[in-house]
Amino acid sequence: MSIPRNEYPRPQLVRDEWINLNGEWDFEIDNSISGKAKEFYNREKLDSKIIVPFCPESELSGIGNKDFMYCVWYRKDIVIPENWKGKKVILHFGAVDYKTTVYVNGEEVGTHCGGYTSFSFDITNYIKEKNNYITVCAEDNVKDSKQPSGKQSQEYYSRGCYYTRTTGIWQTVWMECVSDNYIQNIKIDTDINIPSVNIAIKTPLNSSSYTVSAKVYFDGKQIGEGETTVNSWGTFLNLNLAEKHLWEVGIGNLHDLVIELKKDGTVIDTVKSYFGLRSVALRDGAFVINDKKVFGRWVLDQGFYPDGIYTAPTDEALKNDILHSMQFGFNGARLHEKIFEPRFLYWADKLGYLVWGEQGNWGYDHTKPENIYNYLPEWIEAVERDYNHPSIIGWAPFNETWDIDGNRQYNKTLALIYDVTKKLDASRPVIDTSGNYHVKTDIFDIHDYSQDMETFEKIFDEMDNNIIKDQIYRIRGKDRQHYNGEPFFVSEYGGIKWDAEEGNDRRISWGYGNAPVSEEEFIERYKNLTEYLLNHKKIFGFCYTQLYDVEQERNGLMTYDRRFKFDPEIFRKINSQKAAIEEND
Secondary structure, three states, X not given: OOOOOOOOOOOOOEOOOXXXXXXXXXXXXOOOOOOOOOOHHHOOOOOEEEEEOOOOOOOOOOOOOOOOOOEEEEEEEEOOOXXXXXXXXXXXXXXXXXXEEEEEOOEEEEEEEOOOOOEEEEOHHHOOOOOEEEEEEEEOOOOOOOXXXXXXXXXXXXXXXXXXXXXXXXXXXXXXXXXXXXXXXXXXXXXXXXXXXXXXXXXXXOOOOEEEEEEEEEOOEEEEEEEEEOXXXXXXXXXXXXXXXXXXXXXXXXXXXXXXXXXXXXXXXXXXXXXXXXXXXEEXXXXXXXOEXXXXXXXXXXXXXOOOEOOOOOHHHHHHHHHHHHHOOOOEEEEOOXXXXXXXXXXXXXXXXXXXXXXXXXXXXXXXXXXXXXXXXXHHHHHHHHOOOOOEEEEEOEEOOOOEOOEOOOHHHHHHHHHXXXXXXXXXXXXXXXXXXOOOOOXXXXXXXXXXXXXXXXXXXXXXXXXXHHHHHHHHOOOOOOOOOOOEEEEXXXXXXXXXXXXXXXXXXXXXXXXXXXXXXXXXXXXXXXXXXXXXXXXXXXXXXXXXXXXXXXXXXXXXXXXXXXXXXXXXXXXXXXXXXXXXX
């Protein structure tokens, strides 16, 4: 049986010795959440089978259960290679939704809370000579207001812009072997002017008697190298580059990086990575890449798939979503209400695609300050995991923090998350809450789905240094936020409904506003809305809703199974027109 999603899952820290654990696992639903009391972790088998890494709601998993599953269990026998003996064995999970407990041979190894971020455990001391097995318990309750669940429906059926849920394992599970000490993580910063790359290297043990070396290659040619002594649990290595090759929009110039950890001159760990030489800034109300104003032609990408739900069926499907977007003339995407997997970001890096890193904050009650303990740790993990991707050009930890049961957002929570994000990453802009009540932000953005041009234009015609009058009075209330001259971003618009499925019950499908009656009307509406934003001298980017349909939401430029509804060349010509803010460069 072939292994699904068998590509290396962590492209920015690659080792040669690893084992992909995807494929068939034992599986059991435990809605009474009593499996721990019944010692499921000691069972020789569970009551059914599942194909990992696909969630049990998906067809690709072989389960296809769309009902609520409050707890699920997995079990798999594993074989540790002979040449791994005497080394550490690390067990990795790309993502498991939501609270995960991992057992090896019936012993609890550790827990992780958060449905979107990667985690790992050192399982060396739990392994026996033979007959080893892993058991995983995943508890998931999207109705719990402390749990960020994104676009997962809290009702039995999908509705509006809420879709099928994802429970349990939904990204690759894998093992690798390492020496007692090894390169645990790297953090990469670049300087386009020198040019140079600075690498922060972290090790799990005190490594003061070790050295670390690195070599940089571009297109197979070595253009930089260096070596330094490790101090305590890590060190910094700065390498000047002999040539300058910038990572740019549509040109994903990636530099290959090989790092070695040495003890007494002997190499004990080698990892391969990559980076893009680029800078991001905001200047004169514009978004700036490598000191050049770039208009953001973004599209909303929700990261859903008809057969895999949260999980793309293949690595090629991840790449194709980006290629399709670029065919329409978009230069990037908001990765919406979901932390995307590293393989998607790898393709974005490679193709020169600009993306916003977001959290799936819907479902989380942002009005209660005590809930921060469920939110902040996972967001820190997300920023740290994805920091090195050149394709990520900004962070948006929250999206549309509307009032909940009459309670307003707790502003101190949003300010804290903004501050922490800036501490973790001073190189990228941060939007505190996309499209809503800004508290502390680098960018002022709004969402507007007006379909009538007169209404749409009126919203943006009266921008001054105090308030965007019509938008805030009409939608948000004059006391909630003010525009103070920040760079301006229309981060959601359009959403034009067009159901291309013949024979579909249009009563259950939806989009924003009244659907056009013809393809010509759709294209004309798209053209008018988009050209207005391109020609506005104070708007640095737009994000059109959306790239493809998701279940009942039929406002994509493609169908859910990624078929074009229209000739993409029509939209490429509209989107590729030079923007007013670019002309001022």
